[in-house]
Amino acid sequence: MKKAVMSAALMTAVAFTGVAEDKIVIDGxxxxxPIAKAFAEYFMAAHPxxxxxxxxxxxxxxxxxxxxxxxxxxxxxxxMKNSEFKAAIDNGIQPVAHAVALDGLPILVHPKNPVQxxxxxxxxxxxxxxxxxxxxxxxxxxxxxxxxxxTNSGTYxxxxxxxxxxxxxxxxxxxxxxxxxxxxxVQSTPAAIGYAGLGFVDKTVKALRVNxxxxxxxxxxxxxxxxxxxxxxxxxxxxxxxxxxxQFVTLYLSEDGQEIIDEIGFIPVTSY
Amino acid sequence: MRLETRRLLDRAFSGLGVIAIGxxxxxxxVILTPIIVKGxxxxxxxxTVEHRKVMFDQWDRGNPQRIEADKAxxxxxxxxxxxxxxxxxxxxxxxxxxxxxxYKKPLRELEKALAELLGPVPGEHTPVLIRQQYxxxxxxxxxxxxxxxxxxxDWDYSNPDALGVLVKTxxxxxxxxxxxxxxxxxxxxxxxxMMRPRWTFYWQFLFDTSKDSHIFGGIGPExxxxxxxxxxxxxxxxxxxxxxxxxxxxxxREGRVVSFLxxxxxxxxxxxxxxxxxxxxxxxxxxxHISNSKSVLAGSLTLxxxxxxxxxxxxxxxxxxxxxxxxxxxxxLGSGRWHTVMTVILPAALPGILTGTVISMGRAAGxxxxxxxxxxxxxxxxxxxxxxxxxPTPALPWNIYNLSTEHEAVDEIRHVQFGMVFTLVALVLLxxxxxxxMRARISKxxxx
Numbered sequence: 001m002k003k004a005v006m007s008a009a010l011m012t013a014v015a016f017t018g019v020a021e022d023k024i025v026i027d028g029x030x031x032x033x034p035i036a037k038a039f040a041e042y043f044m045a046a047h048p049x050x051x052x053x054x055x056x057x058x059x060x061x062x063x064x065x066x067x068x069x070x071x072x073x074x075x076x077x078x079x080m081k082n083s084e085f086k087a088a089i090d091n092g093i094q095p096v097a098h099a100v101a102l103d104g105l106p107i108l109v110h111p112k113n114p115v116q117x118x119x120x121x122x123x124x125x126x127x128x129x130x131x132x133x134x135x136x137x138x139x140x141x142x143x144x145x146x147x148x149x150x151t152n153s154g155t156y157x158x159x160x161x162x163x164x165x166x167x168x169x170x171x172x173x174x175x176x177x178x179x180x181x182x183x184x185x186v187q188s189t190p191a192a193i194g195y196a197g198l199g200f201v202d203k204t205v206k207a208l209r210v211n212x213x214x215x216x217x218x219x220x221x222x223x224x225x226x227x228x229x230x231x232x233x234x235x236x237x238x239x240x241x242x243x244x245x246x247q248f249v250t251l252y253l254s255e256d257g258q259e260i261i262d263e264i265g266f267i268p269v270t271s272y
Numbered sequence: 273m274r275l276e277t278r279r280l281l282d283r284a285f286s287g288l289g290v291i292a293i294g295x296x297x298x299x300x301x302v303i304l305t306p307i308i309v310k311g312x313x314x315x316x317x318x319x320t321v322e323h324r325k326v327m328f329d330q331w332d333r334g335n336p337q338r339i340e341a342d343k344a345x346x347x348x349x350x351x352x353x354x355x356x357x358x359x360x361x362x363x364x365x366x367x368x369x370x371x372x373x374x375y376k377k378p379l380r381e382l383e384k385a386l387a388e389l390l391g392p393v394p395g396e397h398t399p400v401l402i403r404q405q406y407x408x409x410x411x412x413x414x415x416x417x418x419x420x421x422x423x424x425x426d427w428d429y430s431n432p433d434a435l436g437v438l439v440k441t442x443x444x445x446x447x448x449x450x451x452x453x454x455x456x457x458x459x460x461x462x463x464x465x466m467m468r469p470r471w472t473f474y475w476q477f478l479f480d481t482s483k484d485s486h487i488f489g490g491i492g493p494e495x496x497x498x499x500x501x502x503x504x505x506x507x508x509x510x511x512x513x514x515x516x517x518x519x520x521x522x523x524x525r526e527g528r529v530v531s532f533l534x535x536x537x538x539x540x541x542x543x544x545x546x547x548x549x550x551x552x553x554x555x556x557x558x559x560x561h562i563s564n565s566k567s568v569l570a571g572s573l574t575l576x577x578x579x580x581x582x583x584x585x586x587x588x589x590x591x592x593x594x595x596x597x598x599x600x601x602x603x604x605l606g607s608g609r610w611h612t613v614m615t616v617i618l619p620a621a622l623p624g625i626l627t628g629t630v631i632s633m634g635r636a637a638g639x640x641x642x643x644x645x646x647x648x649x650x651x652x653x654x655x656x657x658x659x660x661x662x663x664p665t666p667a668l669p670w671n672i673y674n675l676s677t678e679h680e681a682v683d684e685i686r687h688v689q690f691g692m693v694f695t696l697v698a699l700v701l702l703x704x705x706x707x708x709x710m711r712a713r714i715s716k717x718x719x720x
Contacts, residue, residue, distance in 0.1 A: 023565075023659075023662075023663055025565035025566065025649075025663075025664065027566075030678050033650065033678065033680075034485070034680040037485040037650065037651050038401060038484070038485065040651060041402065041483070041484050041485065041651075042400065044653070051652060051653045051655075051659070051663060052651075052652070053565075053566075053649040053651065053652035053653075053663065053664045053665075053666075054649055054650050054651050054652070055566070055648070055649040055650055055664070056650050056674065056678050057644070057645075061645075068557070068558050069564065070557050070558070070564065070565045070566065071565055071566075072565075111427050111436065111438075112427065112435040112436045112437075112438075113435065113436065114427075114429035114431075114432055114435070114436050116429075138432065139432070140432070140433050140434050140435060141433065142435075177677070177678075178677055178678040179678070179680075180677050180678040180679055180680065180682055181677045181678065183682075184677065184682065190435055199680055200680055202683075203425070204683070206427075256400045259399070259400045259401075260400050260401055263399060263400065263401045263404055264401070264680070265680075
């Protein structure tokens, strides 16, 4: 019994002294999540003393976390809004953007769906509820199931800005909470249409040509593909040089960082 | 009522009871069977040589000589594949440019499918992402990858009025008449020699950290995080709950205030858990800044608020169930109220209190909503106890949700998802079992 107590005490002592020296807390976009997670893995392998935690709760929540000072890095798949900047400044936080990668927003349908191409106007009409049947855009006679992201999402706001042109999304649309959920909904519903980050496209869903352009690294970078955007990490001020946060948010500039972004399916900012 | 009618009613009622229990048992079987069957697949499965490579490279596990022999045997079986690829490369170089470009896309797709099955080509550039440094680690995944390698999937849209039809064509058709033609038959024949499947009991799944966002490794940080959160919630909820119950039963005078308090507690028990989560975020993190990010501490406090009403109600019931004569005897012997509570009432009520708390412990372990905004993250290291005060952690309930909806490679990691569900269910079950055993022992001690 005594021995057990002793060893327990010893273990606690060891546990309490073995505190990691540094931590980085990351919150925000589910689109940037895979990049942040892969960067964290890469970074922690090189710096065993740093604990990086990543949560994927949406761009809006990421911004809120940064404004409230409860995260070090906010992943965002849209730029910060003026109102968020203002709230941040009022809280003594100065948001600095690091554009870590580019992303096209592929329009996803079920691979069974024979439609290969839509124009921006057609997509808008589908999302406003004017076009309700695939027949109207050259497909089979099926009622369109419209999938969209929650309003907290940066992907949603990008889509709203680049496609919807200030028009309201139909009330019949289904709102889901993450990129992965959009893909799951589309891959299980032959009549569905949705949108997600490039890194979430696999062979269970089909990306459409938009205005005749297929989303790819080349067409996104040249701006030919119409629904594209940069992905951001925001920090409070520019991180102190040499700090773990500084090293982390500049990782995307390194060759390995760019390769990671590429391997996950997103587009590095420069062609390395 | 006539005797026969009564009997009939009696029988009908007991029949209904049996049916109800039967339905419940059936539901339990329907729910638990896939959890157990698929969940155990995370622990016991046929691993390929790639799994052993991961274990050796990332965790230093396995006998180096045996691993080397294993790798060498697999590499030998794979060599003809790479030979055929280089032979085809030479063929390509000799081709006129126009013909060569025809093979560009099929070759790229073939190389991708090969890398997913076997890992990167030896001697070539090693990818940065760990998930691309290895082939299929599980035999069941390897068979799927093999199928993807052998067949190309196309959709036939020839009928514009109907849905497309999946057409699987052997990939070999794309390479007829080239050096790659025998490749497909070779791989199909020798897949076992190339992957070397073997039954493995990967018990370390419970303790290993995950590598490359859960694609390799285990669920150690999640299990530890769940334990921290649950214990933390208990540390706050049990003393508060039991003291509140003692006050309500023994000290307070029945009146408007107390019955109002009781109503409040009952209402609190019915508040949806997400409300507690948002309250935790707004109060613990954004108002009193208990830690400067999400943390286990904030999550535990939120969970403890969630289970507090249950603990209070269970303790109250247990205290009220102590026979009045115990208390009267103690008081008549001249002991004070405090003394009576501590030496007579609490020990007698302990089994009931314990049951109530352990049941709420199971609830705390499984709750997702309260920890989303206060404690849980998708990836992170296992924490030391002191770090739990200031750092967030992955936790089983949240990560089950995260991995099955948000993760970028959901289909690749089904076994991890089921493994987590299995572990969480087992954890809660163990807690409940522990409660039953403890209760039985304490009651026995009290009687004896």
